[in-house]
Amino acid sequence: MVEILSNWGWDVSFPTAVFIFCSLYIFTVVTVIWVVGLFQQNHSMMDGFYGWGYASVGWIAYLAARPTTPIAALLLLMSSLHGARLGYYLSKRWIGYRKIGTGDARYAGFYKQLQPGYWWKSFLLVMHPQTIVIMLISLPTIYGITTAPDQPATIPVLGFLGMIIFGIGLYYEWLADGQLEAFKADKINKGKFIDDGLWVVANSPADKGGNAAGGKRYLETGVWRLTRHPNYFGNTTVWWGIWLTCYAAQPDLWWTVAGPIFNTIMLTKVLGTAFQDKFMGSRPEYQAMMSKRGGFFPRFW
Numbered sequence: 001m002v003e004i005l006s007n008w009g010w011d012v013s014f015p016t017a018v019f020i021f022c023s024l025y026i027f028t029v030v031t032v033i034w035v036v037g038l039f040q041q042n043h044s045m046m047d048g049f050y051g052w053g054y055a056s057v058g059w060i061a062y063l064a065a066r067p068t069t070p071i072a073a074l075l076l077l078m079s080s081l082h083g084a085r086l087g088y089y090l091s092k093r094w095i096g097y098r099k100i101g102t103g104d105a106r107y108a109g110f111y112k113q114l115q116p117g118y119w120w121k122s123f124l125l126v127m128h129p130q131t132i133v134i135m136l137i138s139l140p141t142i143y144g145i146t147t148a149p150d151q152p153a154t155i156p157v158l159g160f161l162g163m164i165i166f167g168i169g170l171y172y173e174w175l176a177d178g179q180l181e182a183f184k185a186d187k188i189n190k191g192k193f194i195d196d197g198l199w200v201v202a203n204s205p206a207d208k209g210g211n212a213a214g215g216k217r218y219l220e221t222g223v224w225r226l227t228r229h230p231n232y233f234g235n236t237t238v239w240w241g242i243w244l245t246c247y248a249a250q251p252d253l254w255w256t257v258a259g260p261i262f263n264t265i266m267l268t269k270v271l272g273t274a275f276q277d278k279f280m281g282s283r284p285e286y287q288a289m290m291s292k293r294g295g296f297f298p299r300f301w
Contacts, residue, residue: 055083
């Protein structure tokens with residue numbers, strides 16, 4: 001990677017040069033997906049790539065910088081675990097949508113809402129805002145890896161705290177998506193949402209009320225009974241852990257906090273929890289759930 005970038009005139013010893021190259025890479029991939037989506041009249045393929053985008057920019061930065069510090073390796077591991085997990089989950093969901101021929105309903109809605117001129121509106125309003133999102137949130141990953149020569153040879157104490165915060169976030173997003181997938185997989189739950197973290201367990205004689213339920217019952221368990229949006233909480237916590245680990249090794253990179261701040265605002269105020277609560281808030285049963293469960297932070301009482 002170093003030789004290839006050097007032959008193209010990129011100074012890989014300059015972190016911003018690597019960041020610009022990663023940005024061009026994401027821009028190129030998203031543009032290709034945009035072209036394919038125009039033929040499909042649906043750009044939900046972008047969801048399949050979204051998570052992999054976070055992992056792949058970390059891989060590129062690591063191959064370009066060839067760091068030898070434990071912090072750089074730790075940041076690579078963190079971004080890979082989060083990005084690959086999210087990429088696999090969203091890719092699997094996208095494939096499931098394609099199998100039934102609908103694609104993600106959100107992207108189908110974009111195709112209708114942005115007419116006429118969808119071809120160029122989708123480029124500017126649907127696809128490449130996600131390029132900006134990926135690159136902005138990835139600031140602590142890319143710069144934390146590429147500034148390795150200035151980092152200590154050991155992991156600072158604050159770095160271990162970042163690892164703990166990251167682990168909590170990864171646990172929440174991993175478990176939340178898994179439980180949601182299990183809930184949706186059972187036909188009995190079609191058209192429903194998880195209430196009180198209840199999810200279907202096979203080969204059980206009764207439901208939560210003690211009544212026969214075709215060999216299945218609901219258990220009051222899982223992270224969904226603590227917050228309405230455990231996946232968003234986990235995603236946000238993951239990036240605060242990554243940033244804190246980056247900052248612990250290189251305090252001069254404090255400004256990369258823009259990444260987790262932007263991600264937190266996006267998942268709480270712009271999209272994520274705000275969007276879901278507004279979309280579902282008209283349903284009486286959802287309003288009842290909102291009154292007894294945390295909207296973002298887990299509520300343990």
